[in-house]
Amino acid sequence: FNTGPPGAAVLPPAGYPRGVPMGYYNPQQPSAFPYCQPTGGTHPIQYQPGNYPVPSQSAPITWMPGPTLMPDCPPGLEYLTQLDNIHVLQHFEPLEMITRFETNNKYDIKNNLDQMVYIVTEDTDDFTRNAYRTLRPFVLRVTDFMGREIMTMQRPFRCTCCCFCCPSTRQELEVQCPPGITIGFVMDHWNLCRAVYSIQNEKKENVLSVRGPCSTYGCGSDSVFEVKAINGVSNIGSIIRKWNGLMSAMGNADHFDIHFPLDLDVKMKAMIFGACFLIDFMYFERSPQHSSR
Incomplete structure (x- = not known):
């Protein structure tokens, strides 16, 4: 020495x-x-x-500088109080594209300065992922720069073999922040020609609505899901699935831009953030593989 x-x-x-x-x-x-x-x-x-x-x-x-603690704000959501839009970037999995074996989804959440805000990781077993694909129940864990789980999103399994307009077949996402404390739900609603969701508070009272385009595939163009007030007139924000080329679509590497007012209630920001993942799994993941018979 x-x-x-x-x-x-x-x-x-x-x-x-x-x-x-x-x-x-x-x-x-x-x-x-x-x-x-x-x-x-x-x-x-x-x-x-x-x-x-x-x-x-x-x-x-490079992580976004940590904000100070704020009263009446769930721990970990202080970042969202400083942002009016975020980018959701799904990890590209070349092995998944080649083998067709579905792996746990992973997402980077960034701000406009390309600084990391959160990391989102799916926690689902291999059989469930590959047997149910887009219909699979899942748990998404949102962690911050210290590795703390600050938010949990849960999607229960809903059977779709019944009538497509039956309420028991509609998809649902529960958002907890901190984990174990529910702050709201994202509910899917049947519509003849477009994707329609309602964003609810912890009492399951409708607060916001989300209306998607008539064609959600967005091949060659962006898919815009508008976030509106409960009256369906006032625009609150948007969830935009960006078109980044055919290779990105084949590799299930989606890119979403989420926009909301800077002064919007932070819990509603978290709920719009959660709605993005239910939309991704329902419309932009691979469908279940069917036998040739």
């Missing part, structure tokens, strides 16, 4: 406690869980807290 030349000790620059950059794994940070422990060497661990380890030769993920 070389102690170096004699002289006054040089303190690390501001924002770098104990010589480890802020936002990187630190043994004194109980909230950060790296994927593996170091076996030796003098270099700091180049892993961003959360679900995605970053290789040492790549630049670390």
